[in-house]
């Protein structure tokens with residue numbers, strides 16, 4: 001921007017006083033005090049932990065902004081291709097600890113605040129989670145932007161700045177109760193409002209066409225409602241590099257133009273109210289995980305966000321004065337699930353309607369730009385919008401979709417001339433009443449690559465939901481990029497002692513950048529001293545979790561017991577119901593033992609956590625049952641420490657950071673073929689916990705990496721699932737006898753009113769869609785093995801160490817390198 005640039009003669013002064021990074025503790029303290037006294041207008045006489053957190057964050061944020069500016073200038077002058085990661089969810093968690101680590105100022109800050117009378121742990125606790133996501137998909141986006149920055153790729157995230165993140169969960173009388181998560185009460189130091197970046201977005205209206213002076217047909221979309229998108233930038237610092245990328249989140253605001261015609265002067269109040277409605281667009285995150293619900297406001301959110309993001313991307317591209325055909329050489333856009341698929345249509349609309357690019361050339365540009373990541377094969381999660389709703393909200397986009405579909409179907413027709421049914425199956429428009437727009441099909445047709453998120457899942461999409469598209473395009477368009485996790489947050493931050501111990505053997509912390517270096521600890525798997533240190537750290541982490549459980553649930557748990565954890569969104573396909581049925585079976589079994597027999601029991605603490613979508617009745621019933629069982633079991637004097645059951649309320653990222661390092665066993669027990677990847681499975685193993693799991697998602701690749709001896713697998717395989725479901729539909733499959741006893745116990749009323757659990761039980765006894773009964777015996781057998789093996793402490797420790805040593809593959813840095821190479825075609829840029 002030439003006009004806003006400082007003339008050369010004045011630049012020396014700027015350079016002389018340019019903000020520098022603080023180099024030591026004293027410089028940090030100066031900045032801290034300056035922020036207490038000026039930014040916060042407080043002093044040493046009224047600075048509490050919250051104020052101290054805010055001042056420290058401001059000081060670190062200033063440091064990030066210096067690096068952010070430098071990075072953006074470098075990326076602009078280098079003028080190379082960037083990737084834009086479009087995700088409706090970024091489940092970031094807390095920022096401060098991560099910012100200190102990645103910016104390399106952790107020790108300075110820790111010592112700095114201590115001298116000033118604060119404990120760093122207390123300050124970190126002040127920060128609310130940025131919970132702008134539901135579960136795995138949103139947390140993946142957070143790990144990915146950390147890795148894009150840490151591996152020096154030029155890349156931005158684009159999302160929505162929800163005022164209300166995922167709801168807070170409280171448990172009242174055993175039931176989930178939702179409370180709004182207004183996380184912006186105390187201003188957010190990690191964002192930079194960009195009030196100058198305002199983009200007009202239109203909804204509704206009508207279309208018309210005319211022929212211009214050159215004889216060309218021009219399409220116009222006009223007459224709709226306008227809102228404005230305002231940018232908020234969140235710096236994303238890479239680890240061990242100065243690269244600091246950007247996460248740009250959009251908030252909706254009323255337009256500045258007051259519509260005097262629409263609102264007559266006599267009705268001022270209602271006209272203000274009307275314009276305030278604009279702000280509701282980005283106000284709240286939809287709380288469904290793996291479930292589609294076709295609300296108009298959700299489609300509005302999607303268009304608002306992709307239109308603002310594309311406008312921004314195109315503005316940046318235009319500054320380079322390149323011809324349109326070079327757009328895909330400068331821009332890669334990744335669609336995180338189908339939520340941003342409208343971007344495909346919006347780019348085509350901008351190119352054809354606004355920029356006058358010919359349809360075919362525009363379409364080539366579009367399809368070379370986008371990549372689409374599929375996250376699920378569950379039918380209830382696939383996005384389909386009713387045509388009438390779509391047409392009303394986005395009339396021009398609907399026309400363009402019809403056009404895209406027409407050209408696509410003509411192409412299919414040419415390849416498979418007689419196959420009418422194929423045309424019906426692959427059409428973007430589903431011929432139902434009303435017709436529906438199939439967003440996944442639009443995403444496939446509009447992208448050059450489609451990927452699944454673990455090997456099994458990527459195979460499944462090719463053979464089930466997208467089979468016909470493999471027929472049309474051939475197999476090369478479809479590929480796999482197995483998910484990954486950032487070792488910075490999920491090892492070093494969550495488990496600093498384990499990270500230190502690993503560093504003592506690796507010789508440095510380089511494994512946080514090259515996770516394959518974990519291999520170097522494998523020779524110590526059988527070293528008694530190393531095992532002792534390893535086990536002591538696990539015990540420390542268990543004690544930390546035990547203290548949390550005592551404080552939040554009032555339950556005493558024994559740190560020597562086996563900690564068995566299942567924390568994730570509550571979903572029938574994830575089968576928390578099977579877990580709690582297993583716990584009831586364990587409870588009944590222990591009660592039937594003599595005092596002598598009880599001595600052989602491996603004591604267990606069964607820990608659950610996770611939110612249910614507010615409208616998901618069955619998931620809420622599962623939560624109620626877990627809490628009912630917890631109350632009965634924990635109060636049973638016959639049982640004592642042999643079994644405790646805990647439901648940790650309000651599972652979120654900062655709780656995950658305490659829970660995950662404390663597990664001995666974690667459960668990832670989805671019905672085979674339903675969990676696309678899972679990422680918490682990777683986090684648990686990286687922290688020295690073993691998995692009890694089904695042959696599903698990334699469990700399969702984890703098994704391959706850590707070895708079959710270091711994981712407990714059970715259950716039917718994905719290829720048997722269809723046949724088993726068929727059997728349930730067409731014959732009387734007897735219920736598993738142990739499960740029958742569990743149901744009898746529930747029905748006897750020992751866990752309270754049995755009627756509450758009627759539908760949960762009948763979901764298994766009637767169709768058993770999730771194959772709980774079919775897998776139950778195999779599950780119990782695997783649990784028995786876990787009980788036995790946990791008794792042998794040395795072997796358990798060596799398995800835990802070996803497993804961690806082989807987890808290098810699951811770094812999100814590896815996943816990002818794969819995306820960069822095979823989908824985005826981008827290269828890292830060094831800041832030096």
Ligand code: PLP
Nearest residue numbers: 135136568652653656678679680
């Ligand atoms: N929710 C939160 C708060 C998480 O931190 C994670 C992953 O760490 C998930 C959900 C995803 O868990 P899973 O892979 O078990 O579905």
